[in-house]
Amino acid sequence: MTHTSAPVPASSASLTPEARRVVTASTLGFTLMFAVWVMFAIVGLPIRKQLGLSDAQFTLLTAIPVLTGSLLRLPTGILAARFGGKATFTVVTLLTAAFSLALAFVNTYPALLTLALGVGLAGVSFAAGNAWIAQWVPTARQGLALGTFGAGNAGASITKLIAPLLITLVPAGLLVPGGWHFVPFLFGVLLLAYALGLHLLTPTDQGNVTPRPLTEWLRPLTQAQVWRFGLYYLVFFGAYVALSLFLPKYYVDHYGVPLAEAGLLTALFIFPASLLRPLGGYLSDQFGPRSVTVASFAVMLLGLLPLTRELPLSTFLMLSTVVGVGMGVGKASTYTLVAQWYPGQMGVVGGLVGMLGGLGGFFLPLVFAAMKPTLGAQAAFTVLLTVSAFSTLVFVASMLRLRALGRRPNFA
16 A cells, blocks of 8 residues: 555644544544444334333443443554554444444344444444544644544434434335434445545555564553553543433433433533533643543532432533533543553553443443442432542542652653
C-alpha cells in the first residue's frame, strides 16, 4: 500500500489538515458506531414484549454487545497502533455492518444473543479511533482532540430519540424489514456508506511499522497506574453505558412513561455525558487533568447521593443531568491523563483503559438487576454511588502520593 503522508510528529503543536480530517472522520464514525452499540436499550423493549422475555433475559440481551465491545478493545488498540487506525476502523465498521444487517432478519432469542455479540464490535471503534488520533495529533493537543472524538458517545442519543419513531413509522410487510427490525437494518446501511466515505476521504497512515514483540507492546500493562486509570474510566464511562442501557426501561417501568418519551428523557442524560467531553478535554489541556478529574468525581457524587432515594420525575431528571455532566468531563480528563503519561502507547494503554471501562458497562446492569430485590428500585444508584466513592478515594490518594514524590508526566 502506498502511504500518502506520515503521521504528524508528536513534538509539533500544530494540527495539520490531515489530522483535522482524521479527528472529524473518527468522531462521525464513533458517533454512528455508538448508536449501534447501545441500540438494544430501545429495540430490546419491543423484543421483550414479542418474545416474552424475563428481566434477566432482557438485561443480558442489552449487555451482551457491551461485553464484546469491551473485551476486544485491547487487541484492537494494539492492531490499530501496529497497522494504522484507518485500516482497523474500516474493518471494524464493515464487520459491524454485516452483523447489524443480519440482526434485522432474525426473531429467536438465541439468534439475537449470537448476533448481539457481533454487533458489539461497534464498541471497539473507540480503541481504534483513539490510536488513530494519537498517530496524527500532537500530545499537547490531544486533550481536546480525544475529547471531541469521545463526544461520539452522543450516538446513544440517536438511538434513544430516533429508534422509537422508526419502530412506529416503518411497519412490517414492506420491502425492507419493519418494526424493530428496521433499526438494525438502517444502521447496517449507514455503516456501509460510512466505510466507503472513510476509505475515500481520509489520509492513509501506516501505524507503527517497526516490528516489536508482544511482550514489549504489553509492558505498560504491568504498571498499577494503568489499572487505576481503568478504574476511573469504569466510573466515568462504564457507568455512563450502564445508565444508557438501564434508564429507558427504568422510565417505562418505574415512572410509567411511554417508550418514545423514555428515549427522550434518557437523551437528556446522554447529552451532557457526551457533548461535554470536548470541554473536559479543553479544561484538561488548560488546567491539568488531575484537577479536572477531582472536580468530575465531586460532581458525580453530589448528583448520585440524592438519587438513592425515591424522587419525583422532575427532580430525578435534574440530578441525572448533573451526574451526566460529571461523567462527560471526567471521561475526557481520564484519557488526557493516559495521553500525557503514556505518549506513543495510546493503542495499548488506551485499549486496556477502554476495555475496563466498557466491562463496567457490561457488569453494572447485571449488578443493578441482582441488587434490586435487596436495595429496591434505586439499587442502581446506590451501587454507582458506592463504586464512585471508592474510585474517588483511590484517585485522591494516588494524586497526593504522586505530588509528594514530585512525579509528573513527560510529553513525547
